[in-house]
Amino acid sequence: MRDLEKQLLDDFLHDERIMPRVKVEQLLLTYLGLRECSQITIPAEFPGGVEMGQRIDEHVKPHMMKLQGIKDPRGKALAINAIKSLLEKQFEEVVEESEPYKALYLWSDRLGLKSEQTKVRPTVHEVYLFKDGGSRKELRKLQKEREKLRVKTQRRPDPNLGGIQFAYPEEFNAKWIKRMGKLLGYPDCCISRYANDRVKGINVEVRAAKQLADVIKAEEKVDPHVYPIGYFYPCKTDCEKAINKGSTWHELLQKEDERLGAMYGEMINVNVIMVLRQPELINRYVSQFRRPES
Numbered sequence: 199m200r201d202l203e204k205q206l207l208d209d210f211l212h213d214e215r216i217m218p219r220v221k222v223e224q225l226l227l228t229y230l231g232l233r234e235c236s237q238i239t240i241p242a243e244f245p246g247g248v249e250m251g252q253r254i255d256e257h258v259k260p261h262m263m264k265l266q267g268i269k270d271p272r273g274k275a276l277a278i279n280a281i282k283s284l285l286e287k288q289f290e291e292v293v294e295e296s297e298p299y300k301a302l303y304l305w306s307d308r309l310g311l312k313s314e315q316t317k318v319r320p321t322v323h324e325v326y327l328f329k330d331g332g333s334r335k336e337l338r339k340l341q342k343e344r345e346k347l348r349v350k351t352q353r354r355p356d357p358n359l360g361g362i363q364f365a366y367p368e369e370f371n372a373k374w375i376k377r378m379g380k381l382l383g384y385p386d387c388c389i390s391r392y393a394n395d396r397v398k399g400i401n402v403e404v405r406a407a408k409q410l411a412d413v414i415k416a417e418e419k420v421d422p423h424v425y426p427i428g429y430f431y432p433c434k435t436d437c438e439k440a441i442n443k444g445s446t447w448h449e450l451l452q453k454e455d456e457r458l459g460a461m462y463g464e465m466i467n468v469n470v471i472m473v474l475r476q477p478e479l480i481n482r483y484v485s486q487f488r489r490p491e492s
């Protein structure tokens with residue numbers, strides 16, 4: 199390894215408290231300087247994260263049930279605030295005390311990364327990892343911008359907007375999406391397409407699945423490197439910038455350590471499956487890699 203010592207990498211790869219995807223996409227790519235900044239949603243991207251969410255839900259459920267019986271608006275507002283505080287406290291106890299949480303910060307430190315944590319909802323936080331102070335500055339600006347957009351949306355709710363647009367207005371603001379996409383290292387053509395789709399109300403996941411399905415139905419080959427990161431949607435299935443990113447990362451990870459190359463190769467194939475999500479098409483896609491005799 200260049201400066202990541204072999205022993206350190208061995209320990210890192212054996213630590214089961216961090217998901218393999220997070221190890222490569224978020225921690226190592228940022229450590230190697232291949233991404234300026236990466237993002238982890240917690241506890242969703244922790245091993246056992248779903249169970250952590252369920253534990254919190256169970257704890258808060260009785261209070262939610264009581265809420266339905268409160269008719270007085272003032273009493274209801276107070277009860278909602280109490281539930282919010284309870285959720286935040288639960289996040290501290292269940293998530294921040296957990297082993298995966300400690301491991302994330304331990305490895306971020308060992309790899310010399312800096313971090314910022316933002317609360318998206320009382321029980322959903324985002325952890326951003328980066329090396330450079332400039333990223334912290336841009337993250338904080340984006341965070342302030344997000345707050346402003348949320349306050350504005352809540353002050354003047356637009357009856358034409360759906361629940362998601364109301365809860366996450368920044369996700370439908372082209373300027374905000376473009377700045378965040380740039381920071382996370384996505385190609386500009388793909389960011390533009392994503393932002394334009396979101397603003398027009400087009401479901402990006404459905405669009406991306408359809409693009410991929412059409413190519414596979416036509417029996418054309420898809421280079422999995424066009425999906426260099428999970429939950430990233432390229433502008434088209436043969437976007438050169440996205441393929442270039444995936445191929446470069448794959449090559450450099452392979453050069454660092456063969457295990458990393460193999461992990462990344464598997465990951466991008468899973469990314470294709472995640473975008474597709476239709477069993478019949480998944481079979482057709484996978485079959486192109488089978489040897490004729492099998």
Ligand SMILES: [Zn+2]
Nearest residue numbers: 387388433437
């Ligand atoms: Zn593109």
